[in-house]
Amino acid sequence: MKASIVAAGNPIDKDILLKYCKDSFVVCADYGIKNFINLEILPDLIIGDLDSSDEECKKFIEDKKIKLIKLNTRKDFTDSESALSYLIENKYDEITLLSVTGSRLDHTLSNIFLLEKYFDKAKIKIVDNNNEIYYIEEGEYIFSKDNYKYLSIISISDKILLSSQGLSYEVKNSTINRAASLGVSNEIIDEKAKIILHKGKALIIKSKD
Numbered sequence: 736m737k738a739s740i741v742a743a744g745n746p747i748d749k750d751i752l753l754k755y756c757k758d759s760f761v762v763c764a765d766y767g768i769k770n771f772i773n774l775e776i777l778p779d780l781i782i783g784d785l786d787s788s789d790e791e792c793k794k795f796i797e798d799k800k801i802k803l804i805k806l807n808t809r810k811d812f813t814d815s816e817s818a819l820s821y822l823i824e825n826k827y828d829e830i831t832l833l834s835v836t837g838s839r840l841d842h843t844l845s846n847i848f849l850l851e852k853y854f855d856k857a858k859i860k861i862v863d864n865n866n867e868i869y870y871i872e873e874g875e876y877i878f879s880k881d882n883y884k885y886l887s888i889i890s891i892s893d894k895i896l897l898s899s900q901g902l903s904y905e906v907k908n909s910t911i912n913r914a915a916s917l918g919v920s921n922e923i924i925d926e927k928a929k930i931i932l933h934k935g936k937a938l939i940i941k942s943k944d
Contacts, residue, residue, distance in 0.1 A: 739762070747834045761777075850868065867940070869940075873935070889918060889939075900928065902923060
């Protein structure tokens, strides 16, 4: 089952929001509700402590009678993780995280590492106005070009061993060390790119510019 989480990071483009929310169960993490004001669709659920929601958002939630799971402000999880945990507990297995990147670098990094934490629970990706972010472990993966020009491979292990096809710089059994910039800004030249991760853990970031 498909689901989307809309959080309180940078506002997401309307077309992207509609694309991912149209045919999925939609959860807002707290102030993520701001993305739906003056929009023709509504989220199915809001999860959060509402500490970051302004009066306009609170009134919108009340007027539209949107279901709310109110959290305590003192908790061990972010609202985004609480929303993700809720969806996984309810058997959603394909989840897109929207508006989870932004000016709060701490929240952005925390949300990116949620991809690793829940990797074996569901197929999860992050989408913002310019990027798609995936977490991968050993295996073979296909990434569509869509409207993206670049594909970067970031090692989050001490080192990774990988092969690739469909990119400007293709590699076979190549090693990338943690924090190395070697895998940054490769270009997608085919409609689909194949990444084979032989060893380690990595982030895949597709970017428009």
